[in-house]
Amino acid sequence: MRILDIGVAAGYGILCVSLISLLNPYSFDGGQVTAASDARASAALADYVQAVGLSFLANAPPSEICSSLQARSNGTVILGGSVDGSACGTAPVAFVGSSGFGFTVQGNQVEIEAWVEGR
Amino acid sequence: MGRRAVAATLVSLLVFTTMLGADGAVYSSESSSLGSAVLATVQLRERDYGGLLVGLSAFRSLAEAQSYLNSNTFDCSSPQAYLDLIAGRQQYAGASEGIAYSTVTSWAYSSEPAGENGSAYVPGFSGYQNGALNLEVTTSVEESYNDGLPSYSFQTVGTVHLQVPLDAIISGCVAALSDLGAALSSLTGCNSSAVAAALNLADSSFLLLDTYVLGASASPLPTGCLVDYWVATTVLGLGGVSGAFQWSVRGEGSLAT
Numbered sequence: 001m002r003i004l005d006i007g008v009a010a011g012y013g014i015l016c017v018s019l020i021s022l023l024n025p026y027s028f029d030g031g032q033v034t035a036a037s038d039a040r041a042s043a044a045l046a047d048y049v050q051a052v053g054l055s056f057l058a059n060a061p062p063s064e065i066c067s068s069l070q071a072r073s074n075g076t077v078i079l080g081g082s083v084d085g086s087a088c089g090t091a092p093v094a095f096v097g098s099s100g101f102g103f104t105v106q107g108n109q110v111e112i113e114a115w116v117e118g119r
Numbered sequence: 120m121g122r123r124a125v126a127a128t129l130v131s132l133l134v135f136t137t138m139l140g141a142d143g144a145v146y147s148s149e150s151s152s153l154g155s156a157v158l159a160t161v162q163l164r165e166r167d168y169g170g171l172l173v174g175l176s177a178f179r180s181l182a183e184a185q186s187y188l189n190s191n192t193f194d195c196s197s198p199q200a201y202l203d204l205i206a207g208r209q210q211y212a213g214a215s216e217g218i219a220y221s222t223v224t225s226w227a228y229s230s231e232p233a234g235e236n237g238s239a240y241v242p243g244f245s246g247y248q249n250g251a252l253n254l255e256v257t258t259s260v261e262e263s264y265n266d267g268l269p270s271y272s273f274q275t276v277g278t279v280h281l282q283v284p285l286d287a288i289i290s291g292c293v294a295a296l297s298d299l300g301a302a303l304s305s306l307t308g309c310n311s312s313a314v315a316a317a318l319n320l321a322d323s324s325f326l327l328l329d330t331y332v333l334g335a336s337a338s339p340l341p342t343g344c345l346v347d348y349w350v351a352t353t354v355l356g357l358g359g360v361s362g363a364f365q366w367s368v369r370g371e372g373s374l375a376t
C-alpha cells in the first residue's frame with residue numbers, strides 16, 4: 001500500500017514538473033521582443049523611403065542609394081537592400097527584428113531591408 | 120503511519136496540481152499576449168506598407184503623366200483636350216513579408232486642390248501648386264496577412280504636381296500666337312513672299328516671339344486671303360519624377376484678310 005502510494009505521488013509529481021517545464025511562459029518573451037523589433041524595423045524602412053523619396057530611388061545609381069542607406073543606418077537599426085540585384089549591406093550577425101519591402105520603379109527592382117540589432 | 124502517508128500524498132497532489140494550474144494560466148496569458156503583439160506588429164506593418172503603396176501610386180501617376188508630356192506636343196490653342204488625355208488607370212499587386220497587397224490607381228489633371236496633400240513619399244512633387252501641372256490621384260489599397268487577417272483596405276485621394284509652369288506656358292504661347300496673328304493681319308499680298316515678310320516683321324517686332332519658331336501659309340479666297348499660322352517652342356529642363364524632361368508646345372490659328 002505504501003509503495004503504491006509513493007509511486008502514484010512520485011509519478012504525478014514527475015508528470016506535473018514535466019508539464020510545467022514544457023509550458024514555460026518565459027519562452028514567449030523572445031517572441032514579443034521580435035514582434036516589437038519587427039514593427040520598429042518596418043517603421044525605419046518607411047521613414048527612409050520618405051526621407052529620400054521614390055524619385056531618388058528610381059533615378060539614382062545603386063552606389064548612391066547604397067550610400068544613403070548606410071548614412072541613415074544607426075547603432076541599432078541597420079538599413080540595406082538591393083537595386084536590380086546589386087546588393088548593399090548585409091544583415092548583422094545578431095538581430096532581433098527585421099522588415100523588407102520590394103517594389104519596381106522606372107523598371108528598377110528595388111528592395112529595401114531594415115534590421116534591428118540585438119540578441 | 121498509513122494515514123500520514125496518504126495525507127502526504129494528497130498534499131503533494133494538491134501542491135503539484137496548484138503549480139500546474141498556475142503555470143498553465145501564466146502560459147495561456149503569455150501566449151495570448153504574444154498573439155496580440157504579433158497581430159499588432161502585422162497591423163503596423165500593413166499601415167506602413169499602405170503609406171508606401173500610396174506613395175508608389177503617386178509616383179507612377181506622375182511618371183506616366185511625365186511620359187505623356189514628353190512624347191506628345193501640347194496644343195496651347197485647345198489645352199483642355201490635351202490635359203484630359205493625361206488621365207489613366209493602373210493596377211498593381213504583390214506580396215512582401217507575408218502581406219499580400221493590391222492597388223488600383225487612377226489619376227487625372229486637376230485644376231484645383233483635391234483630397235489630401237499628396238504623398239510624403241514624393242517630396243518636391245506632393246500637394247497642389249498654383250500654376251503647375253497638378254494631378255488628382257485616387258488610390259485604393261487592399262492588404263491581407265497570409266490571405267487572412269488582419270486585413271487592411273482604404274481609399275485615398277491626393278494631389279501631386281509636376282514642376283511644369285503650365286499656366287505661364289499657356290499664357291506665353293497664346294500671347295505669341297496673338298502677336299503673330301496681329302503681324303499677319305496686315306498682310307500685303309496673299310503669297311509666300313508676303314507671308315515671309317510678315318513673319319520677319321513679327322519676329323523683329325515682338326520680343327516674346329524670339330523664343331518661338333514661327334510659321335504661316337496663305338491661300339487665296341474668292342474675296343481675300345486665308346492665313347494659317349503657328350508658333351512652336353520646346354520647354355527644357357522641366358522637373359519630373361523620372362528626371363528633367365522637355366515639353367514641345369505648339370499653338371495654331373487662322374485668319375481671313
